[in-house]
Amino acid sequence: KIYAMKTLNKLYILRCKELSFYMQERNVLKLSEHSTWFPKLLTSFQDSQNLYFVMEFAGGGDLLNLLGRQDNLVLTEEETRFYMAEIILAVNDLHKFGYTHRDIKPQNILIDNDGHIKLADFGSCIKLNNDGLVNSRVPVGTSDYISPEVLQAQEGKTQYGAECDWWSVGILMYELLQGDPPFYSDFTATTYAQIMNSDVTRDLIEKYFKLIKLCDREKRIGLNGVEEIQNHPFFNGIDWNNIRSIKPPFLPQLKSPEDTQYFEEYEN
Template structure:
């Protein structure tokens, strides 16, 4: 009988089968993004001339923040997804992974057109056609991940990057859960971003681990259509209280199909959520009327079909999203008038 390779060993072998790289193999250019744990720069491979995104994580900083496990989980999730016989076009690909005494380095697909959050903040709520297209791409990528044994657990518009053709690439797998058996119920771990966290994560209930990703699709669709979040509040605590109570409303005037999809995704019990067993299925999610409208989604051609023109929702044109771009706010700084009050002298 052939020797069975343990899962972690198989992942290590898949990584090591690639040519070993070092930072000296790349010309590192400008920083294009940064966060609390990592910086991302454009990097050109000297030998091939290919251009990538270089994600750099400082080891000392990771240890201080107790986020070493998160970096290891990101690598494991990406290696799992990149080691499959078929690669999904909607998931960022890990090309090289290496480290030096100071930093960890991930060499990833470059997505040069920002992300879906940035697009909505810049253009306003998306047209129905755009919202349908990008939600369908999210659904397709997420269902592929689940089939591969990966749950993202931090699905949100800013983790849906836009490539050179304006199609999405899901990124940032630092909160991922990897297990070839995603059918076994488990206690939900509290991870992710407050606006997108699911009720079962808040209650730490034992349930289907795929549920938080499916819930997040509903929150994202709401954001694409209305430029705000269904459970928006002044603090994360208040956001989570609203999520526990399922305290949200679809704005009046919303088309019935997207309204119905949002309501069937934002369901407290994951077992009753569209796309989730035992009462539904991934096929039922794909077959929802929102994806079968006038601009019907052809799932087999989703990643080759023309990208719809990026335009705002005509019904909400001129309205500003609640989460305004910081640059827009700073641009208004000089417009503030200084009022002199003689009573202060």
């Protein structure tokens, strides 16, 4: 049987003071047995140089790879509805376990052999306090998807909680429908400035606006519970309790258990 293995260099972790990130990732992966939306952790081990996570293999690649195979680099409304519904359930599971992800993006949405999603890469996760907030001044995340409150937290101007993930989910939905994240720029500083100074979803179709609404955390859909998102008209007809029985838009055509055609190959 084929598995996926994540390798983490010990020296790099210590130099970058990222041991706490490793510990959080391991803790979340241990919860995978309680959620269908996370890759199952089979085992973890170490040698003199590296730490290793051995997980189930998702043969369908990731959402970014799927987007890249589309002629116009976007998904249809029906395809977007399916993937967003599953992503919402996955993110909500993580929140119920008491964590926020902080790095939701297409690369971290895997597609399993059956065409359903798995939320991956928990290296940026952080445990929520009893008040639902986190103690962090580190601007964790990927520039195009990071929320304004996470950026502000590094200056001690605000705190944030799980709602930062709903911002990223909104960015992701925009990208699936439009082809690019709404604040994309070739320069990170420009992207951050646009995130901090804009609550406009540009030319987004009006019927999606309230769902993707990129705004202050106090006004954000999902702040008062996942039901706010699930009840949006965009998701009418979704059977939230049985979504894994729905035929997915894309079913991986794997030629063998070792088939990695849906993944990009990288050289070390």
